[in-house]
Amino acid sequence: MGPRTKLVLYRTLQALPALVGVVIVSFILTRMLPGDPAAYFAGPAATETSIAEIRAAMGLDHPLPVQFLHYVQDLVGGDLGNSLSTGQPVVEELTRRLPASLELTLTALLLSCAIALPMGVAAAVHQGSWIDHVCRGLVTAGVSLPTFFTGIVLVYVFYYLLGWAPSPLGRLDFIYLSPPEVTGFYIIDALLIGDVETAMGAVRQLILPASTLALFTLAPLARMARAAMLQALSSDYIRTARAAGLGEGQVVFGYAFQNAMLPVITTLGMVFSFMLGANVLVEKVFSWPGIGSYAVEALVVSDYAAVQGFVLAMAILFVLLNLVIDILYTLVDPRTREG
């Protein structure tokens, strides 16, 4: 077993206590939420008896340790319970909504990387030039415009005024049927069955929300790329490389860029995980059936199963993400390479 494989295994094992902790904490925290879900779900005209009936049906009449035991039992069987507010099994709901969020977030991230990284690098290489100023302007706009505002402005201009964008009705306009589910990513699934038209429909729906999110995530990425690049360019090994007469391209992209990528990848990981949960407002504006709005709505009505399922899914996702980032590190960072 190579040291790198060992490292990956070790990191995976490290994640297990974290997951157990998440299960316990999410259970306790949801129970500590104020409000009585039984009263809420009993409906507007409920009486004492009907609330009690609902409470029993939800299993909330048992003491907390017993409830926890039931929860863990179900969890081991892969059952996250039923969400009362949406009426669907939480697992089903998460597998439907998570790909929607991932598709949006990944597209936005690709878009913002495609803009932020070259711009950050160029700004660092040509410090103080016009491109540096453009970068600074865009970064400032990105952090200072709240996403829901950008979203509404984009809808107003490109859908309402110009009519270029399709109606902001979620992942697909109602003239299309969703492709048979393989990955849950509509673009990929549609292409898998060779349906280019539906794939294009999905792309069109994605453009505005992804741009909205991209504008928001552009800022930390571009700034980090610029700062890391500046630091790398002023370091000793670059001076040595230049003194040794290496070409500028080799210096900037071969040495400086590779070293500057470490903090950028860290930021990328943070931005990604943050975006998944935090793009609720974008989801609302574009009727996007994502995981963020699901979690917020579940939280508002104290829908225990849904909140716990969401927290757990996010925790697993974070663990995986950290793993991926660690692996990326070992690939990028020369110090972790095998000798």
Add this chain to the structure above:
Amino acid sequence: MRRRDFLKGATVLGAGALPFIRSLPASAATDGVVVVAMGQTINSLDIHRSGTNRPSYQVAVNVYDRLVSFGTKTMPDGSLSYDYSVIEPEVAESWEFAADGSAITFKLRPEGKFQDGSPITAEDVKWSFDRAVSVGGFPTVQMKAGSLEKPEQFEVVDEFTFKINLLRPSKLTLPDLAVPVPMIINAKVAKEHITSDDPWATEYLHKTPAGSGAFKVVRWDPGQQLVYERNDGWTSGPVPAVKRVIVREVPSQATRRALFERGDIQVSFDIPNKDAKELSGTDGLTIASTPVENAIYCLNPNLSFEPFKDKKVRQAIAWSVPYEDIFQTAAYGRGVPMWGGPSATPSDIAWPQPFPYSTDLDKAKALLEEAGYKDGFEVPLSIALDQSDWMEPTALLVQENLAKIGIKATIEKIPGANWRTASLVEKRLPLHLETFGGWLNYPCYYFFWAYLEGHLFNSSNYRNEEIETLTGETLYLPVDHPDYAPKIKRMIEIAWDEVPRIALFQPALNVGTRDMSGYEYWFHRQLDARGFKT
């Protein structure tokens, strides 16, 4: 359903009527197709299931039938509304009361068919009613309002004759059969999915309707859309004019408005008062604002708390409220004013009708002084966060005027999930806003829920012996009974004098339509697509 199968089936039905044909532009969802946008989400296809939310009631309306239904009337502004005074046949073709008033016998249509083609029999009706009174929760409570309480009341006489044995003669029984809850389920289908844990097939019917209604559900993507398709073999009424109705869930108000103005949707359901006001009069857009029957938005002082035990303090608050400002700011003038009534004694039994209060700060101050609160007092004024669209401006305006008579109110915002528990179940909010509206349109029904001690919507903890007695006496009494009107007038008079609920205004339901007609207002305030025409 796989896409290919779907399209294959679709070609048989005729291309012109289909929305999913790709060549059709998004905006041209015409030719028998109506696209509806709404802000809320449908969480179940079964109204009897616990946890089913209000927007889901529309499935019970469009996909299921009841024994009877209400008629339709045209409102003064030309829009359509259901007519409470007319009960029409639906699954039942006729009915008659037993001579002694102890039972109602319904004759079902012999040609009545469920969507799967099987006949609608008295057995199905009995099973459905047994289910509604047995599952508990909201359906059971609603059935009880019509004195429909236990399975023994429901009797199968023969295949097409169904009898309800009445616990007591009540004017509420027949109308209660026309609300969404007592829908008729295809018992043969449902019974195949019964398990020992689930004797009423709630898991199956939750996702798969088995009704006889005007529309079938062809697609349900929870959190996104519900697609209805016309039931061409509907036997309980005229087959709908539109082939397909697509209900899309669009949470953002701004997006809904953009879609509606652009013409990509034909119906925008439950639009905010502000948008309704701004869009009214726009060419091509029709905004129907129907006052919600038997509903009042109120400011409630809670009698469990000291200053509000005194009638004079409650009256002082009622005289201090800036009614007109609230109506214009919070309701954008949509709805009906509920203040400035001409006399302290009602002249008729219309409900709701304007309370005899208006804004008069001097009167308010004088009353406070009489009550011994010359220097005022402090009180939290509670509002629900999820209704902040009208509650927040209302609370701010109330707060401002209360300050003028020396009462220092601090606004307390309560999250939606806790609001119900705090205001209605525990009834622990000293001063708060409340929105009760009764489905069955009788004043006594409103009083039953909102003025009797311990009843859910009496969030003021109010108790008055005379109202307790009178409500009990009038609740089942026919409206044309000679004692009814005098008793109701007395109840209204007491409610006005003692003001445990200070009426602000009667809210309105705003629905925008374009390029189609046939929208009809219903007391359940959900989409009824059966009359839609393009």
